[in-house]
Amino acid sequence: MKIVFLGSGNVATHLAEALHAAGHRIIQVFSPAEENAVLLADKVGAEAVSSLQHLNTGADLYLFCVKDDALQEVILRMPQTTGTWAHTAGSLPMTLFSTRKEEYGVIYPLQTFSKTRRLNFSEIPLFIEGSTPATVLLLEDMARSISREVHQLPGEKRSYLHLAAVFACNFVNHMYTLSSEILLNEEIPFAMLRPLITETAAKVTEMTPREAQTGPAVRNDEQVMRNHLELLSHAEMKELYTLISRSIQSR
C-alpha cells in the first residue's frame, strides 16, 4: 500500500516505522515543521514535505496523526486526493472527514507512545472504523499487517475506550510523578519503587483491579490515612489523597 503520513509526532513515528517494516511504501511525510518531517521521512524512506501543496495526491491511504485540535484545519486545507483518509485519534469522530471525502475512517492504536521507546507493534490493539464496507476492509488489512489485535469499534465506544485509557495510563503515570516528588524530598531513589510498580501492573493481568486493591483506604485504616495527610505538605496532594481514598472506600 502507498501511504502518506500527515504529522510526524510520537504516533506517526511508531506507526510509520511499523508499516514500513511490514512492507508498505511510505511515500511522503508531511509536517509544517520541516525538520520533523525530514527526521521521520528519513527513517522510512519517504519524501518530507512541509507544505500541503506538495502532497502526492495518488496514494492509497492518508494517515492523519496530527494533534487533535489541529486535525480539522489540516482536513480543510487538504488537496483532493485518491485513496482513503483516516485519523488515529481516540476521541474524535470519523465524520470530521465527511465533507471532504467518501472513503474515510479511523485506526486508533491503544498505546502510550514516546519517541525514544521501542515497542512491539504486533501486540498493540488497533481499533478500526470506516465510512464504507470497503474502507473497513482496507483499514483492517493494513492494521492486520502490523498487529495481531485488530478490532472494529464504533466511534462512540472508542471515546469511552480513550477515556478509560486516560485513567489507566495518563492518570496512572501522574500517580508515579506524585510518588517521585514525595521520594525526591527524602532523597530516596525512585528506582526503589520499580518492583512495586511492575507487580502492581502485573497483578491486574491475573485478577480484577477490585480484587487487587491493597493499602490503607481499602483496609479502612483511618490512623495511617491521617498520618499520610499530615506528611503531605501541598494542598493539592492532600486533596487528591482524600478524594482517591474516599473513592476506594466507596467501592
Place this chain on the structure above:
Amino acid sequence: MKIVFLGSGNVATHLAEALHAAGHRIIQVFSPAEENAVLLADKVGAEAVSSLQHLNTGADLYLFCVKDDALQEVILRMPQTTGTWAHTAGSLPMTLFSTRKEEYGVIYPLQTFSKTRRLNFSEIPLFIEGSTPATVLLLEDMARSISREVHQLPGEKRSYLHLAAVFACNFVNHMYTLSSEILLNEEIPFAMLRPLITETAAKVTEMTPREAQTGPAVRNDEQVMRNHLELLSHAEMKELYTLISRSIQSR
C-alpha cells in the same frame, strides 16, 4: 534462625514462605483466627497457635505482621520472650515496642501482596531499622537471606516511602478500577488495556514519570478534556478527572 510469626495475612504468608525457603525455622504462627494460623503454619512446617498464652518464648525473632491498628494491642498482650521483636508496617514507628523490649526493629517489604500471587522475593526491597546495632545486624542478616535489595532506613523516611507507595501502587490500582468500570458499561473487555498498562509501568523504568507523561492534560487539549467530562456520568469520577488533570497541567 528460629522465628515466630504474629499474623497470617498476605505479608505474613509471603514473608514466612520466603524465610522458610531460605532455611530458617518458622516454629509458630499465631493468629486469633485459628484456621488462618493453621493454613500458613502448614505451608511452612510450623505450629499454629490461636492464643498468645501458648506462644513459644524462646525464639530468635518475633515478626509482627498484623494489621496496623491491631499491632499496639498484640504488643501489650505479648508474654515476655527472648530474641528480637520486629514489625513490617510502613507507617508505624519501631518505638511501639520500646516499653516492652530492648531489642526491636522493623523490616518493611516494599511490595503489594495478595495471597494468590507468586512473587520473586529476592527482588523485593526490604527496609530495616533497629533499636541497637546488634538488632540492625540481626535484621539485616535475616533480610539478606531472602532479598538482594536490603537498605537501612530511619522510621521517618519509611513513612514517606510508604506514602509514595500508596500513590504508586494503591492509587494506581484504583485508576485501573475506574478504568475497568468505564469499559464495563461499554462491554469492552478490560484485557484490551493490558499492553497499555504494561507499557505505562515499563516506561518509568527507563525515563522519569514527568518525561513519560502523555495524554490530553499534558497536551492542554481542552476540547478532549471537555468531551471526557461529558462522557463521565458519576460526579465523583468527574471531580477526580478534573483534579488529576489540573495537577498534571500545573507541572
